[in-house]
Amino acid sequence: MRILGVTFLRSVGSMEERKDLLLPEVCFVGRSNVGKSSMLNLLTGSRVARTSSTPGLTRRINLYQVIYEGRGGKHPFLCSDFPGYGYARVSKKEHAQWQRMIEAYILSNRHIKRIIWLRDARRDFDALDEMFYEWARTNGLPMSLVLTKVDKCGQGEIAKAKVALQKGWNILDPFIFSSKSGLGKTPLISHIIESVEGGNT
């Protein structure tokens, strides 16, 4: 299973603006600055997504077409890079707008095969993470958790983060990932392609 190429398609603010694209979709969501764009670049071996050390700039959902080779040959899927939540300088009102847009997009989108939820391996859950996780769970969304930036962690820290997730949230076996070192790239690509090839839509 491999990824062969990627191209940027468009930025959208609603499902309406993407409904002509009849492709299975995988969403990358998480806090601002957690490493969503870097992950997309690493997984696709490209520099297609803009990464930034200044968080909070993306307001729309960036759609990319990814070509992969799976069991059934070569096919495209959509990868959506979501605007991040939890950016400190965003007002309550702006956050509410973000939430409405994301919720409407996800709930009205029948093409979604998986939501890849990125979290910094070193951070504990806060109110926003909790809200997002509970919302996704309540709506029965197919979601996988990726702990990012593990190049900054020791083995002990990763193990501790896993235990906390299991105890506090009943989340088992998150993916361990680093865009910097490339750790976890192969299993994550396999997981994404398997999600695209299986399940709903």
Ligand SMILES: Nc1nc2c(ncn2[C@@H]2O[C@H](COP(=O)(O)OP(=O)(O)O)[C@@H](O)[C@H]2O)c(=O)[nH]1
């Ligand atoms: N050390 C380390 N830094 C990372 C990693 N992934 C992203 N970053 C850095 O974190 C910042 C935000 O990354 P970006 O991909 O733009 O995050 P996004 O806002 O979620 O799209 C950038 O400065 C990246 O270089 C990682 O795995 N390890």
Ligand SMILES: [Mg+2]
């Ligand atoms: Mg980004």
